[in-house]
Amino acid sequence: MMTTLESPLKFARWDYARRRADELTRDYSSPPIPVLEIAEQNGVNVVFSDFGKHRDTVAGFCDFEEARIYVNESDGFGRKMFTIAHEFGHWLLHREFFERDAKEYAVLPRFQKPRANPFEQEANCFAAEILAPKHLLLPVKYAGVAQLADIFGVSREMMENRLKNV
Template identity: 40%
Template sequence: MQTNPDYSASKKRASEILEEASIIQPPIITQKLCETYGIKVKFVIFTEDNISGMMDFKSNTIYVNDQEGYARNNFTIAHELGHYFLHKDYYLKHPNEYEILYRKPISSAQNSPIEKEANTFAAHLLVPKKFLDQYYEFASIQSLAKLFAVSEEVISYRLKNEYGF
């Protein structure tokens, strides 16, 4: 297992997916992306209430907490897509190492480099810099969150990551 996250690979793959899907403006609707790649999305009620989602690689199905809001679910699906595009082969060989996505702030991802990569993939997939550049100077965090269909926390993370504030 790797010890350091490869953030550049996560960002690059997110950008490639957006280009492959011909997405030219926000919001990025992750369920549509899933359809494009033959990935099923099922909304379920987990027995533990702090679980946001998980990916079943054998059936290409993402399970998402039905009791969370749209923005959170959009991020959860993007995060699980990150695992699919970045880590599928690894997890098929090591299924016992897969971690369920527990509800935590994006900036305090699990210690696992793989989880950090999936969070980076999700943040860059949902809020690509090329789109953020068009809006961030004149829109509020609340407006940006609505435009990109993500939480204010994700917008704040991306603003800090890209522009240092």
């Protein structure tokens, strides 16, 4: 991920993030979206790993050079799916920036809020859009948050945030 101090983007490209997610999910007719398989079909290997002393502070990260996403194996299922989608978003949306200037990237600890970082905003938007695509969410939007989270295979927190932005 990119550090919050240095971002080559001044603003998040919301439409770009949504469009890239839609390109990958438009042919799916029911949830959950198999984000791990989608990442791997696009040449990105997903590795579940023990982060040791960083277990409580890092959910995952994208290794651009190796085309690999590392996911904290101690996290719950919904969190893991969001991490895969988020890091895959970095891979699709931000790889060109990494290739230009690799020193810009670092791991962003969980407790550091991404709100001001356009890269993190885009990756979060992409993750929400790919995990709960609008065309699948709208028909069942009026179910409860817990039920929707179960249907889409995501955490309740992710679903609550997604419903605010549909």
